[in-house]
Amino acid sequence: MGTLWHNGTFFTMSQEGEVAEAVYVENGLIQAVGETEKLERQYKDRMTSRRDVGGAFVYPGFVDSHLHLIGHGEKLLRLDLSEVASAAEMKQLLRKKVLENKEDEWLFAEGWNENNFSDRKIFHRSELDEIAPDQPMYLSRICRHAALVNSEALKRAGISSATPDPPGGVIVRDHQGEPTGYLLDTATELIKQVIPPVSEEYIRRALMTAVDDVVKLGLVGGHTEDLFYYGGFLRTFKQFQEVIDGKRRKFRAHLLIHHEALAEMEAAGVKEREISPFLELGAVKIFVDGALGGRTALLRDPYTDDPSTSGVAIHTEEELLKLVKLARAKGRPVALHTIGDQALALSLAAIQSYPLADGEGRDRLIHVQVVNDELVEQMTKLPVVLDIQPRFVVSDFPWVMERLGYDRLPHSFAWKSLLARGLHCAGGSDAPIEPVDPLLGIHAAVTRRKAGETHEGYLPEQKLSVFEAVTLFTRGSAYASNKEKERGQIAPRFTADFTVLDTNLFTCEPDQIVKANVMMTVVDNTVVYTRGGDNDAKS
Known part of the structure; x- marks a missing residue:
């Protein structure tokens, strides 16, 4: 008993x-x-x-407060470029993959990061055409807010010099106005629309692969956002129910709901927040901006290393208000992807315009990498929890200093300052963007450098104690899912x-x-x- x-x-x-x-x-x-x-x-x-x-x-039990489980499984199944250290190595791996692929099969790869290359090279479509002239190619950048494609992929998507930038996205062009093959944020959707849909068996295999992997790393659960990208809510949700059935696999999956999946979810009659002890539906996920790596995170002032841009707003201010209002009409909190300080300002304005009703939980602000004193003060007065990813410090520094410049650094990746103001923070990886291992996240929060490096850490005044760092992945994650009275501690009940x-x-x-x-x-x-x-x- x-x-x-x-x-x-x-x-x-x-x-x-x-x-x-x-x-x-x-x-x-x-x-x-x-x-x-x-x-x-x-x-x-x-x-x-x-x-x-x-x-x-x-x-x-350690819980990752923000990841993409199926995406992590895909990273394990697909060509992984996240550890590639040069453009030459990336080209070699792509050539090998072309030979392994079937004729006319899409070539997918995950995680390339030009900041790991000494020359910061971003491939042009003509170079990708040399590698794969006939196979369409889709290479997702480490942030998943940008991708490289070849001419065959552009052709299938009907993207040419005459194609306008979609709202919230950029088709990068050369000096003659021709697409270079580099797509930012919502521009990647133009390609995704012509990629053949994956099968349910593929979704199941990616999810099983992910869950079986993360439990080996000590994770008992994860707050994951997958329910829109694999052919719709129902077919993806079905795989979560089958894979995490409480018998063959026990894992506590807290599922965020992309705002575009809401209608299908409701039409299917899925309304309960707790589906089982191992599956629950959470906040409505809304992207407000992009990422710092591709300069699509929305900043109040221009990027220091490229003053021509301040980033990309995924939605207009009016559209964002409508989406938050829609979530409130469904009785749900929102989970807002916000990296730049201007994106955070828009996010806070939206949730202040449509505050949560009693009993609806807490809003989640995901990433919160660039802030200022005024925004911090606003957050302290709201029922919000901040989903932070300590490993981003290890991956984004020192190049992020070039993006933001000296003046913004004291308010960037400032986890210690946020905790000191009484804000609740939860720890995650954003896998597959970062390694899913929670020990890497705890180490990054404590040292703010890679293991083995001897410097004092990037912005060392923002280092957390080990207790604070472990709290992010235990009590912090529980608080983010409104389970702080039943998860995250070793205590009665x-x-x-x-x-x-x-x-x-x-x-x-x-x-x-x-x-x-x-x-x-x-x-x-x-x-x-x-x-x-x-x-x-x-x-």
């Missing part, structure tokens, strides 16, 4: 430094936390199993979700954080991953 977890150090995360020897669980819920002998005596008549964690260190490591993150050297091994991942009192052993299918 009940399980005693013991022989470890259990960090409750209820307050800093609080630990316990053992935890007693019934029906997937923690009943008591305390000394081993005391719990054994108290529950001896109800205890049916014991779990010895072998002296390991047990944390509330909380879910028995644990991340078990061989390392004490609070006492080890900072660079040892990324070397910690996940010994066990536990969801609903069920071991879903064991290092070096078979997963446990029993509760």
Whole structure:
């Protein structure tokens, strides 16, 4: 009937430094936390199993507050360019992929980042044509707010010099007005419309691949946004129901709803927020701007390294207001993708114009990379939670300093300042854009540099303590999904979700954080991953 977890150090995360020897669980819920002998005596008549964690260190289950699960699975299945360090290496990998592809098959690749190249090269379509003259090519940039395509892909989409930029997007052109093959934000949709739809089997395989991967990294759940990109809400939602069924796979998936998926969701009669203990529907996702990498994040002032642009607004101010109003009419909070300070200003104005009703939860502001004092003050007066991605500091610096310039840096990626103002923050990866490993996120929040580097970190005054960093992925993620009274702590009446490591993150050297091994991942009192052993299918 009940399980005693013991022989470890259990960090409750209820307050800093609080630990316990053992935890007693019934029906997937923690009943008591305390000394081993005391719990054994108290529950001896109800205890049916014991779990010895072998002296390991047990944390509330880590949850990624912002990722794209199916996209992460696609990254694992497709050609991954995220670690490529030169244009020559990227070209070599693409040539190899062309030979592996079937004739006329689309060539997809994920994650290229010109900032990793010494020459910052962005391929021209003519260069891609040399690699794949007949196969259409779609190469998603690391931020997923830009893509490279070849002439065959442009041809199939009907994009020419006469094609106007779509609202919220840019078709990059050469000095003669011809498309270069580089597309920004909504301009990528022109290509996606002619890409053959993926099958349900493909969606299922990508999702299974993703879930099976992330549990190995200690994640017990994730707040994910996938329900619009794979042929519509229903066929994607169906795969979540089948893959995360609570039997073959236990994983707590909190699903954001793209605003364009709302109508199909409602027409299908899907209205409940909690579908099962492992699936729940969350806020309405709305993109307000793009990303700093492609200079499409919307800034109040022009980019320092390109004064010709201040970024891209995905929606007009009026359109954004209508979308927030629509979400409110459905009784839902919004999750607004906002990176630049002007995008944040528009986002705050919209949610202030249509405030949440009591009981509707909290609005989510995703990324919040560039802010100012006035915007911070506004946020402190609103029921919002900030979804931050600590790994962006590691990936975006030092080149982001060129984009923003000195004056904006003190208010950029300023996690410590936001926490100091009492704002609630949750930690995520934005996978597949960044590695999904939560230990990398915790390390980045603590050091603000890559492991092995010896400098003091980028904007070192914004470093978090280890407790603050772990809180992002435990209590912070729970707060973001309005589950702070049942998830994110090892405490009575909380879910028995644990991340078990061989390392004490609070006492080890900072660079040892990324070397910690996940010994066990536990969801609903069920071991879903064991290092070096078979997963446990029993509760």
